Amino acid sequence: xxxxxxxxxxxxxxxxxxxxxxxxxxxxxxxxxxxxxxxxxxxxxxxxxxxxxxxxxxxxxxxxxxxxxxxxxxxxxxxxxxxxxxxxxxxxxxxxxxxxxxxxxxxxxxxxxxxxxxxxxxxxxxxxxxxxxxxxxxxxxxxxxxxxxxxxxxxxxxxxxxxxxxxxxxxxxxxxxxxxxxxxxxxxxxxxxxxxxxxxxxxxxxxxxxxxxxxxxxxxxxxxxxxxxxxxxxxxxxxxxxxxxxxxxxxxxxxxxxxxxxxxxxxxxxxxxxxxxxxxxxxxxxxxxxxxxxxxxxxxxxxxxxxxxxxxxxxxxxxxxxxxxxxxxxxxxxxxxxxxxxxxxxxxxxxxxxxxxxxxxxxxxxxxxxxxxxxxxxxxxxxxxxxxxxxxxxxxxxxxxxxxxxxxxxxxxxxxxxxxxxxxxxxxxxxxxxxx
Ligand code: FES
Ligand SMILES: [Fe+2]
Numbered sequence: 189x190x191x192x193x194x195x196x197x198x199x200x201x202x203x204x205x206x207x208x209x210x211x212x213x214x215x216x217x218x219x220x221x222x223x224x225x226x227x228x229x230x231x232x233x234x235x236x237x238x239x240x241x242x243x244x245x246x247x248x249x250x251x252x253x254x255x256x257x258x259x260x261x262x263x264x265x266x267x268x269x270x271x272x273x274x275x276x277x278x279x280x281x282x283x284x285x286x287x288x289x290x291x292x293x294x295x296x297x298x299x300x301x302x303x304x305x306x307x308x309x310x311x312x313x314x315x316x317x318x319x320x321x322x323x324x325x326x327x328x329x330x331x332x333x334x335x336x337x338x339x340x341x342x343x344x345x346x347x348x349x350x351x352x353x354x355x356x357x358x359x360x361x362x363x364x365x366x367x368x369x370x371x372x373x374x375x376x377x378x379x380x381x382x383x384x385x386x387x388x389x390x391x392x393x394x395x396x397x398x399x400x401x402x403x404x405x406x407x408x409x410x411x412x413x414x415x416x417x418x419x420x421x422x423x424x425x426x427x428x429x430x431x432x433x434x435x436x437x438x439x440x441x442x443x444x445x446x447x448x449x450x451x452x453x454x455x456x457x458x459x460x461x462x463x464x465x466x467x468x469x470x471x472x473x474x475x476x477x478x479x480x481x482x483x484x485x486x487x488x489x490x491x492x493x494x495x496x497x498x499x500x501x502x503x504x505x506x507x508x509x510x511x512x513x514x515x516x517x518x519x520x521x522x523x524x525x526x527x528x529x530x531x532x533x534x535x536x537x538x539x540x541x542x543x544x545x546x547x548x549x550x551x552x553x554x555x556x557x558x559x560x561x562x563x564x565x566x567x568x569x570x571x572x573x574x575x576x577x578x579x580x581x582x583x584x585x586x587x588x589x590x591x592x593x594x595x596x597x598x599x600x601x602x603x604x605x606x607x608x609x610x611x612x613x614x615x616x617x618x619x620x621x622x623x624x
Contacts, residue, residue, distance in 0.1 A: 190549040190565060198568045199355045199546050201453040202238035206572040211237055211437050212324040213581045215332055217450050217462055218253060219243060220349055221317050228270045237323065238455040241310070242266050244286075246273045251312045252286030253321050259284075259307040260293075286312070316464060317347035318450075333588040337448060337466035343473045346465040348487040350497040350533055353507055356438055356459040357568065358540040358547055359451045363440045364432055364560040366400055366415035372535050375526045376484075400430075402559040403604075408612040409586035410436040410567050413560040414604045415443075429604040430595045433611070434564060436571050436583035441593035457545040458502075463487065486531030495534050514538035586612070 190198065201208040218234050224245040231244035233256065240256040242265040252275065258265050263279040270276075274291045276283040282302075283292040288309030290302040311329060313320045316338040322329050337345055352359055362368065370377065404413035412433040419426050430443035440449040450462040465472060465481060472478060482488040492498050495515050496506030508514045514529070516538060521528035529535045554562055571582045590610030598604060605611075 189552055189554060192548075192550055194565075194569060195546075195549045197572050198565060199357055200456050201356070202456065206576050207437075207568065208237055210571045210575040210581055211453065212322075213328060213330070213575060213584065214324075214437055215313070215320045215322050215330065216438070216452050217318040217460070218312075218321045218452075219319050220347055220462070221314055221319055222347065224251060224319065228272075231266055231268055231270060231275060233266050235454045235458075236321070237453055239323070242268070242275070243319065244268075244270050244275045246270060246275075246286055248273060250286045251314055251319055252284070252288075253310045253312050253319075254284060254288060255308045258282065259290075259305070284309070317342065317345060318462065318464075330584050335448060335588055336592075337464055340466055340468060343471040344467055345473050346463075346478050346481055348463045348482055350461045350463075350487060350492055350537065351454070351499060351502050352459050352461050352497065352537055352540060353457065353502060353509075353545065354459065354541045354543070355456060355546045356451045356453040357564070358543060359459055359461055359536075360434070360438065360440065360564060361561050362536050362540060363442070363449055363451070364413060364434055364564050365558070366402065366413075366430060366432070366443075366560075367557040368539075372527060372539060373532055376532055376535075399557065402557060404560045404563045406563070406567070406614045407433070407586075408614050409583040409588070409591055410434040411560070411563045412608060412611055413563065416598075416604065427598045428595070429598050429607060430593075431604060431607050432560075432593050433591050433608070434560075434567065435586070435588070435591055436567060436581065441591055443593045443595045445592060445594050447593070484531070486533035491530060491534070495530065495537070497533070497537065508534075508537055508541045510542070514542050582614075 197206045201211050216236065218236050223232055224243060227245050227249045228247045229245060231242045234241040234243050234253065241253050242256045243251060243253050245251050254265060256264050256266060258277040258279065260277065260280060260282050263277055265275060265277055267278050268275045269278060271283065274283040274285050281292065281294040282290060284307045285291055286309065288307040290305050290307060293302045310321045310323055313332050316335060400415035400417045402413060402415055404411055412431055414429050414431045417428045419428050432443050433441040438451045442449065446466055448464040452460045452462065454460055470477065472481060479488060493501050494506065496502055496504065496508055515534055517528045527535050529538050567582055575581050592608060594607040596607055
């Protein structure tokens with residue numbers, strides 16, 4: 189349970205908001221590489237943390253992220269033309285390089301004028317199928333995070349993104365909430381036994397225990413938590429452990445061990461829900477594996493569009509809402525489907541969005557099953573407060589290369605920490621902040 193003020197602090201991410209200042213201290217995905225597919229293609233609009241930008245890829249393939257409003261007199265650079273190594277504003281023809289250097293000001297007779305000014309541009313890195321940026325103060329720019337999947341070629345990775353009309357915390361909550369899996373997702377999970385998909389096989393045992401034991405602990409990157417399930421089988425009983433990691437401010441390493449999530453606020457009420465799967469051996473980014481995986485979880489282009497989860501569909505009648513009952517079919521429920529909702533992604537979206545765009549947490553009743561949810565609130569609030577007090581954001585210096593999600597059968601007496609050997613205990617203030 190959180191007070192109204194705590195909830196506001198945790199959820200609001202615009203310029204000037206507490207969590208907004210904290211979020212701006214990290215590298216964040218701004219868009220997918222696939223949204224800027226070719227050199228010198230059309231510029232695209234990017235909304236991130238409630239601010240508007242334009243992204244473009246110049247003729248050399250470099251990506252630039254500039255304020256959407258032209259630094260001359262504010263026309264939208266979304267109208268601009270990518271010409272060679274720059275983006276030209278169509279109002280007076282000023283032309284900008286990806287780093288904000290002003291290349292031409294054709295309506296100004298003084299040829300040196302352009303050397304005295306600069307457009308606001310943000311640092312950009314393209315890695316792992318995502319275009320990352322840092323919006324914070326230049327002097328505080330942190331090292332670029334290296335995730336294990338970034339080193340793999342595109343063919344060994346699947347990137348997907350759903351645009352979800354609710355606050356980012358609501359999506360993160362679902363990702364650190366192991367106990368919903370065997371309820372909300374019981375229908376797609378119980379069909380998983382027949383599937384050849386790795387993802388399906390990794391989750392099928394969860395259908396047999398709806399009340400796992402949850403343990404959560406702070407780490408130097410945020411926190412990790414384990415769901416322990418006692419599974420009774422013909423050979424006796426065993427304990428299955430699934431460890432998820434929350435990496436501040438908005439990243440999750442899923443217990444499957446090959447799935448990374450970034451839940452990035454577009455603004456306070458809309459979030460980009462990025463998924464990255466990777467496999468060092470198999471070319472999962474190629475067909476038919478790619479489409480099979482995306483279809484299984486409801487993230488294929490057709491399913492996303494049909495449920496209003498894309499840029500093109502989110503503003504129309506397909507946007508998940510009370511009016512369309514968040515895409516629930518009561519007929520399917522009557523036929524025995526537990527939720528009557530299409531697949532994993534749409535089930536998650538329905539429960540996240542139906543709680544309200546920014547959920548009121550002052551009346552919720554957290555239970556022992558929600559241990560990790562409480563941790564999530566505490567780490568996010570600690571991050572916002574520390575940044576407001578001039579301290580260092582949680583997890584900024586953690587070595588991302590060793591952070592993982594993991595799962596496995598525990599041998600008798602085996603501690604679940606052995607599944608995540610490189611995770612470190614928190615340093616400094618983080619532990620006392622978060623215990624508050
Ligand atoms: S407003 Fe862009 S060049 Fe004048
Ligand atoms: Fe879920």
